[in-house]
Amino acid sequence: MKQYPSIDLGLCSDCRGCIEIAPGIFKHNPATGLMEVIELAEYPDALVDEAIKNCPEDCIFWETDE
Secondary structure (H helix, E strand, O other), rough: EEEEEEEEEOOOOOOOHHHHOOOEEEEEEEOOEEEEEEEOOOOOOOHHHHHHHOOOOOOEEEEEEE
């Protein structure tokens, strides 16, 4: 079972705090104006958890691939 971070774009305020915490995991796409999760083979739990904890809109969460 693979775990990966996801962003609920309907809740995201584009504060970019997740980029400050984990720039290797999250990015802003200037073409769409939206936040994105960078596709990685594995995601460091501690960094993603820190981004989740500090997100003012509670829009970042873990998803699992079964």
